[in-house]
Amino acid sequence: MKQRPTIKDVAKRAKVSLSTVSLVINNKGYVSQSTREKVERVIRELGYHPTRSARDLALRKSGNIGFILTNDHFTQSEPFYTKIFLGAEFEAQKHDYYILLTTVEKKFDSLNSIPRFLKEQNVDGVLIAGQVSIELIAYISSMNIPIVLIDYDVENHKHSTVLMNNYRGTQLAVEHLLELGHKEIGFLGGDLDHPSIYQRYLGYKDSLDNAGIIIKDSWISAKEPDTKQQDGYNAARAFLNNGESLPTAIIAANDAMAIGCLRHFTEAGIKVPDDISLIGFDNIERSYHVKPPLTTIDVNKFEMGETAVRTLTETIINGNGYVNHIKIPVTLIVRESTDKNVDHHIKKRTHHK
Amino acid sequence: MKQRPTIKDVAKRAKVSLSTVSLVINNKGYVSQSTREKVERVIRELGYHPTRSARDLALRKSGNIGFILTNDHFTQSEPFYTKIFLGAEFEAQKHDYYILLTTVEKKFDSLNSIPRFLKEQNVDGVLIAGQVSIELIAYISSMNIPIVLIDYDVENHKHSTVLMNNYRGTQLAVEHLLELGHKEIGFLGGDLDHPSIYQRYLGYKDSLDNAGIIIKDSWISAKEPDTKQQDGYNAARAFLNNGESLPTAIIAANDAMAIGCLRHFTEAGIKVPDDISLIGFDNIERSYHVKPPLTTIDVNKFEMGETAVRTLTETIINGNGYVNHIKIPVTLIVRESTDKNVDHHIKKRTHHK
DNA sequence: GCAGTTTATCGAAGCGCTTCGATAATTTCG
DNA sequence: CGAAATTATCGAAGCGCTTCGATAAACTGC
Numbered sequence: 001m002k003q004r005p006t007i008k009d010v011a012k013r014a015k016v017s018l019s020t021v022s023l024v025i026n027n028k029g030y031v032s033q034s035t036r037e038k039v040e041r042v043i044r045e046l047g048y049h050p051t052r053s054a055r056d057l058a059l060r061k062s063g064n065i066g067f068i069l070t071n072d073h074f075t076q077s078e079p080f081y082t083k084i085f086l087g088a089e090f091e092a093q094k095h096d097y098y099i100l101l102t103t104v105e106k107k108f109d110s111l112n113s114i115p116r117f118l119k120e121q122n123v124d125g126v127l128i129a130g131q132v133s134i135e136l137i138a139y140i141s142s143m144n145i146p147i148v149l150i151d152y153d154v155e156n157h158k159h160s161t162v163l164m165n166n167y168r169g170t171q172l173a174v175e176h177l178l179e180l181g182h183k184e185i186g187f188l189g190g191d192l193d194h195p196s197i198y199q200r201y202l203g204y205k206d207s208l209d210n211a212g213i214i215i216k217d218s219w220i221s222a223k224e225p226d227t228k229q230q231d232g233y234n235a236a237r238a239f240l241n242n243g244e245s246l247p248t249a250i251i252a253a254n255d256a257m258a259i260g261c262l263r264h265f266t267e268a269g270i271k272v273p274d275d276i277s278l279i280g281f282d283n284i285e286r287s288y289h290v291k292p293p294l295t296t297i298d299v300n301k302f303e304m305g306e307t308a309v310r311t312l313t314e315t316i317i318n319g320n321g322y323v324n325h326i327k328i329p330v331t332l333i334v335r336e337s338t339d340k341n342v343d344h345h346i347k348k349r350t351h352h353k
Numbered sequence: 354m355k356q357r358p359t360i361k362d363v364a365k366r367a368k369v370s371l372s373t374v375s376l377v378i379n380n381k382g383y384v385s386q387s388t389r390e391k392v393e394r395v396i397r398e399l400g401y402h403p404t405r406s407a408r409d410l411a412l413r414k415s416g417n418i419g420f421i422l423t424n425d426h427f428t429q430s431e432p433f434y435t436k437i438f439l440g441a442e443f444e445a446q447k448h449d450y451y452i453l454l455t456t457v458e459k460k461f462d463s464l465n466s467i468p469r470f471l472k473e474q475n476v477d478g479v480l481i482a483g484q485v486s487i488e489l490i491a492y493i494s495s496m497n498i499p500i501v502l503i504d505y506d507v508e509n510h511k512h513s514t515v516l517m518n519n520y521r522g523t524q525l526a527v528e529h530l531l532e533l534g535h536k537e538i539g540f541l542g543g544d545l546d547h548p549s550i551y552q553r554y555l556g557y558k559d560s561l562d563n564a565g566i567i568i569k570d571s572w573i574s575a576k577e578p579d580t581k582q583q584d585g586y587n588a589a590r591a592f593l594n595n596g597e598s599l600p601t602a603i604i605a606a607n608d609a610m611a612i613g614c615l616r617h618f619t620e621a622g623i624k625v626p627d628d629i630s631l632i633g634f635d636n637i638e639r640s641y642h643v644k645p646p647l648t649t650i651d652v653n654k655f656e657m658g659e660t661a662v663r664t665l666t667e668t669i670i671n672g673n674g675y676v677n678h679i680k681i682p683v684t685l686i687v688r689e690s691t692d693k694n695v696d697h698h699i700k701k702r703t704h705h706k
Numbered sequence: 707g708c709a710g711t712t713t714a715t716c717g718a719a720g721c722g723c724t725t726c727g728a729t730a731a732t733t734t735c736g
Numbered sequence: 737c738g739a740a741a742t743t744a745t746c747g748a749a750g751c752g753c754t755t756c757g758a759t760a761a762a763c764t765g766c
Binding site: 093 | 357402403404405406407409410415417427432435439442446449451452453454455456469470472473474475638642
């Protein structure tokens, strides 16, 4: 196996010094036209290409960016972060970066939670997707490595973030329902401590406020501990048992909860959308296959990944301190779980049975 | 920003030479218990960790493995290679490798098709998923870089391969149909030149042969140029118009074709599985949502990725020449598109109308 | 008790590249 | 026309690590 040529071979063959070759490769300093051409010719002849690790060592950088997420994401059925990752991967390729992927435990453990690529100084910047421990973020931050957070917002706004426009999402949902003639619109949330969910709640609340509608407490459910299907199911039951009349439409914090809610409604004989309209959020695969298909809010995950990489490379170039908060637009997907508010008095009777 | 400690700092502080520290880190050569402990203590105190690029340069390796696929895969809706990639990613993590992903054009172009990580000598081995140009494979091979092919088999068996057991898949399908009492079993294939499809065809043919059933030409369709849904649709039409009676069951080369076939049958008033049973292959997402849900053959894609990485790391360690051909097992997923062969004479009448 | 091993440590060279001066040749222009 | 600035090239040092001898001390065993 014959060795690949090094910069030395190029220099020898072109009868110039190592440094000159380096200058040509990097388009730096002063090199006369003639020697530049000579060197370039030799490079072509030899099929030379600089070796990554040598260059990295000399430049004290890596050409990689790290992608961190908690290890439960990939095992989830919904490929949310997978799509973000792919978007990032493609954008990174454009900027001549490679992405090193790693997963970490949800809870921080200073021994094991530090991704290897950080210890090895093998990344120039880091993408963090979803809710990782703030200790880890702080640790990376303390190493002075640029960070971009995706779909997760920490309180201090020290790092750039790429979020979906949660607020705008529920706003769209409310607008859609208002157009359909609904006035009594509920919100089925889970854990309001989660920033995204809270934003969705706010978008809902503000929109109704602006429409001059006074929200009744009984329209809102936010007692469930999480935002999974089961929580939606439970929340739906709570709705039915609170002694108050149901709103004519419900916006769920996400599709999973909406689907759980839908299931309970179906069991309880409440028809969606005839008796009540229902909107989800996230546009997960299943929201399309459920009966009836869910009206929901979609965000382009691929674009989130792309944008994150673009932001990160800019931070790498411009140095830290460059902070950017980007909201990726969302769109309303109208399917069959929402319908006109025909006559809500009939409905009240229906679900009081 | 204070510099991270280097091996030099460790040496100084531990009052030993650079080389001794290196020996300790790598567990090599002779080091007395006492100095070993001393060095290890200092390493801990300083929070030292060797830097990747320096080590790579010295060792002339990279600690990365490349993952190549053609650029159309990720744009396809079916996340087939995505799952393989994730399997590979996780397994790589266990072996302390990072995966560098890249896509290449289907047709080889010596200028642009060479992945950057190859030019930069930035990978110790390469995973190739799907049908990439043989020129590229030959090129990589000529650089003496270990290769493992996934879901693609080139003629010369110079490289390790990880394939799904296509042959076994259609064998399972035939067994299933035989148990249901079918004797007239057709095969709806596309491009038989594709090795995977051909293996599926062989599994079908051999199984019927072994069962003592003589296959009629009219049961087999293999004239379509590709294996997409439209090809299945067209093939189904050809089946109906060939003047012969239909078999009582059909095995399609893949789910896409099966779904196309199903669509045409539905349009033609032929009921699946009442009039004819139908089996797909691949277990794509849609095969589950179609009416009726498709009986099909599933393979664990994640496992394919894992196995490929395991094979590759072994080749990297043991040197080339270590060649392994692995077939990942498949399983039959019985859903609603197959049923007992009740009375096929009635059926014949049905579809002759 | 001494030649031959084994164990322990270290200095120096080397991996392939970048970059900082130093030197020299060429150009500018007051 | 000569001092200063610009252009061109190169040698050497350095990036942080591994590894090959060299050297020396500590054991073998006869």
